[in-house]
Amino acid sequence: MFERLALKYAAGQPASLAMSWFEGEASFGQLSQDVSRVAFALFQLRDLVPSVVAIRCEHPYRHWVFILALSRLGIPSASLPGYVDANFHRSVKILSPDIVLLDEPVEGLDQQSLVLNEAWFEHVCQTGSDCVETIAVQPEDVVRYSVAGGTSQDARRIALTSRYVETAVYHLLFQDVLSHSHRPEGLRVLPTLGAETSSGFLIILSALVAGTRLQMVTGSELGLVFSQDVPTVAVVSPRHAEGILSRLPPGMKPLDNLFLTVAGGKLPKALCASIRQTLTPHVQVVYGADECGVVTIASTHTQSTDDEVGQPLPWVGLEIVDEQNQRVPTGVVGRVRVSGTGVVDGYDLDPTATAEQFREGWFYPGDSGFLDADGTLHLRGRADDLISFGGDKFDLDKLDMRLLGCPGVKDGAMFVVPDTQGLPAPWVALVTAEDFNLEVLSKWMRNVFPNLPDVTAVWIDALPRTESGQPDRLALQNAVKPS
CATH class of the missing domain: 3.40.50.980 (Rossmann fold)
Known part of the structure; x- marks a missing residue:
């Protein structure tokens, strides 16, 4: 389908480039x-x-x-x-x-x-x-499956129908019209989100529908691609943006023909400033998830705070509710919920997980925030205990349970420290045997959590704990921040 x-574009413009890569x-x-x-x-x-x-x-x-x-x-x-x-x-x-x-x-x-x-x-x-x-x-036939893992720790399968894919493509094309007043001809789209996610799949499909050339690259080639003088649209995660900045040629000036969309919610001020100073002045932030598509868009030119992620798109219903699922007044922090034609019906063959995050026509992505007087969404973090590392969500308590089962680990806990760009990075405090091999721990953790990014380890004599006996993660964070 x-x-x-x-x-369709091939019927009228067969000689136009559809896709390019460094070898062809x-x-x-x-x-x-x-x-x-x-x-x-x-x-x-x-x-x-x-x-x-x-x-x-x-x-x-x-x-x-x-x-x-x-x-x-x-x-x-x-x-x-x-x-x-x-x-x-x-x-x-x-x-x-x-x-x-x-x-x-x-x-x-x-x-x-x-x-x-x-x-x-x-x-x-x-x-x-x-x-x-x-x-x-038929419109309700399933034509595509993907793994959604951005709103909970457990990745789940979602099924996309023919009707859903068609509607999502139209949404993305119209979203592009709404978010950019002018862009030059001869654009290429640089996808960094893989086709294994529904978001990455739909972005590439929409580019083909629009007749736009796709430039397919690996992560190591991003810096070289961005240094080329070709009008480019790119959709990246905050972590992708960090990686791009680290690979740019020395002395490179910001590119006026690069239009960058950072997907994943909040964009820390430090990272945004680095992007605008060294890569491109054209930066926008989108908030959404595989289960509901793009919800809001914000231009960094008009952002007043880095928790501001924009106003809902026309086809999106967005509310902030309390624990009883009742709407809260403007300015009050609560749980974000989303409805509309971009929301999938639930998780495929998983009624328990579906009941947790899909209720009465609303999808609950697990984020907290508030709407200001202009209807702009401000994100304030997670409504649950999950932490986002590189776009994937992790429960620190479950990471601790796995950590403590590793041979040679006497005690320890995971905690979070913002990196130089303001993004949360995973750290671990360890009490171990003297001959402990950190590579053993790395393999041990990734056997259960394969998407866990590189973790910075520190060794301590004893783990600080709160009065309730839980690891004092704030004390650990404050202890390493000065260094």
Whole structure:
């Protein structure tokens, strides 16, 4: 279904560039032909009636040809991370695909696998036949699955229907019109959010629908890409923004042709200032989640405080409520809840988790904040006990429980210290045996929490505790801040 949206531009502008990467590029006409031929080669997959086919293909162009070809066949797809690690296997477990398409063999998969390497892909695209059969897809048919992990510690599967994907694409295209009064012609879109998330998938799909060139890069190539004199739109997380700044060539001046959107809620003042001084003056902040899409947009030119994330988009319902789910007055801090056509119905095959965060037509992302007199949302943190590290949420108590089970750890606790840009960074205070190996702890923690970022460790003689016996995380934070 959505391949028709993505390839519509090819009918009128086949020579226009659809996607480029450092080793090559592909026009919309080439993309359309490759999708048709790969779909024909995979047509027999329909006989297996898979509920979902997952894709692991590190090359971004081939990955997207597989996504669009499966859509052409009416087969729901999902994307897996390109790097095979604990996070990869966690995604496989959550998505529970019937079949996994791989560009190279992967050990440890229980699912049926089909290895389609570069040689197979090139042979099919050069000599294969076109798929001429049309597969009917109804508006409420599920066409895409993804892992949502940004609003709770436990990642969960969400299902996107044909109607939802179409509506979300229109939202993103209209959002772009609303948030930018003027941008030059010949733009390229630089996606840094992977297709394995619904947000990353929809951003790339929307760029194809709009006929905009996608520049696909790895993290190590970002600095080089941004130093090129090409009008560019990029959507990044705060952590991505930090990484970009660290890779910029020395002496680089801010780029007036770069339009940067920072997704993930609040943008600390220090990080925002660094972006504007060294990368681009055109910075906006968006707040949202995979379960509800973009909720608000704020330009950093008009922000008065760094907790300000903008006013709700026209199709978004947003309220601040108390513990009894009653609306609170303007200026009063409460729980954020969201409704509208951008909100999914719930978590797929998980009624318990759905009941926790989806209630009476509202989605509760777990954030707290308030609305000011102008209707602008200000975020004040989490309404629960979770901490956000790099966009993923973690429960410090659960991290502590895992930490204390590691051989050689006598006592310890996780705590949070803002980094130089103002973003929360994970630290751990340890009481250990003398011959303790920190690498053992790293592997021990990531076996259960594969998305946990690098943690700074400090050794102490005894762990400070509150009167209730809990780790005194504030004391630990204050002890290391001066250093």
